[in-house]
Amino acid sequence: GQQLNQSPQSMFIQEGEDVSMNCTSSSIFNTWLWYKQDPGEGPVLLIALYKAGELTSNGRLTAQFGITRKDSFLNISASIPSDVGIYFCAGPPQGGSEKLVFGKGTKLTVNP
Amino acid sequence: GAVVSQHPSRVICKSGTSVKIECRSLDFQATTMFWYRQFPKQSLMLMATSNEGSKATYEQGVEKDKFLINHASLTLSTLTVTSAHPEDSSFYICSANNPGGRYYEQYFGPGTRLTVT
Numbered sequence: 001g002q003q004l005n006q007s008p009q010s011m012f013i014q015e016g017e018d019v020s021m022n023c024t025s026s027s028i029f030n031t032w033l034w035y036k037q038d039p040g041e042g043p044v045l046l047i048a049l050y051k052a053g054e055l056t057s058n059g060r061l062t063a064q065f066g067i068t069r070k071d072s073f074l075n076i077s078a079s080i081p082s083d084v085g086i087y088f089c090a091g092p093p094q095g096g097s098e099k100l101v102f103g104k105g106t107k108l109t110v111n112p
Numbered sequence: 113g114a115v116v117s118q119h120p121s122r123v124i125c126k127s128g129t130s131v132k133i134e135c136r137s138l139d140f141q142a143t144t145m146f147w148y149r150q151f152p153k154q155s156l157m158l159m160a161t162s163n164e165g166s167k168a169t170y171e172q173g174v175e176k177d178k179f180l181i182n183h184a185s186l187t188l189s190t191l192t193v194t195s196a197h198p199e200d201s202s203f204y205i206c207s208a209n210n211p212g213g214r215y216y217e218q219y220f221g222p223g224t225r226l227t228v229t
Contacts, residue, residue, distance in 0.1 A: 042220035
């Protein structure tokens with residue numbers, strides 16, 4: 001099936017630094033979603049991207065839908081301690097299903 | 113908007129018993145809900161797609177007789193883990209599409225931590 005590869009697997013940064021993570025696939029996706037999961041909680045939708053080349057912001061978060069439709073990037077500017085968590089990319093596999101496939105996540109640790 | 117709740121948040125049960133987990137969409141009607149399972153430090157694994165008024169669609173490798181799903185109304189889906197065993201211990205999360213929102217955007221509940229002793 002279609003898979004999403006996220007990198008890096010984990011990041012350790014200092015508060016105030018900018019963060020960049022990405023998600024790639026060997027297949028085309030027509031939608032990219034970015035979620036954040038705090039420990040012991042369900043994922044929360046951060047940003048949804050529907051158009052190749054689209055750049056969308058949500059506060060300090062910015063995500064881009066790659067022009068090839070095979071990748072997406074999430075950037076966090078001026079990180080703060082509450083940015084700690086696991087960030088997942090997700091997208092619907094081809095075939096018209098409402099299902100989502102998820103990447104394995106990027107675990108972010110922010111040192112105060 | 114698009115709030116999904118789950119109950120209970122944590123449950124401990126004895127091996128061989130059954131456990132029911134509820135998933136509710138609080139401020140919208142959900143014709144489709146999804147059930148995921150997540151092991152520690154791993155990603156979400158889709159177990160099944162629950163459609164209101166019809167049978168659930170299970171992913172390959174998921175035992176439908178063990179994980180019973182009922183989507184009896186537009187705001188409630190339930191997952192029953194039957195004859196639970198310790199290997200069923202996991203974090204179970206449900207989600208729903210918001211028909212008022214964009215098509216693929218799933219909104220997740222807070223999860224249920226199941227521990228089978």
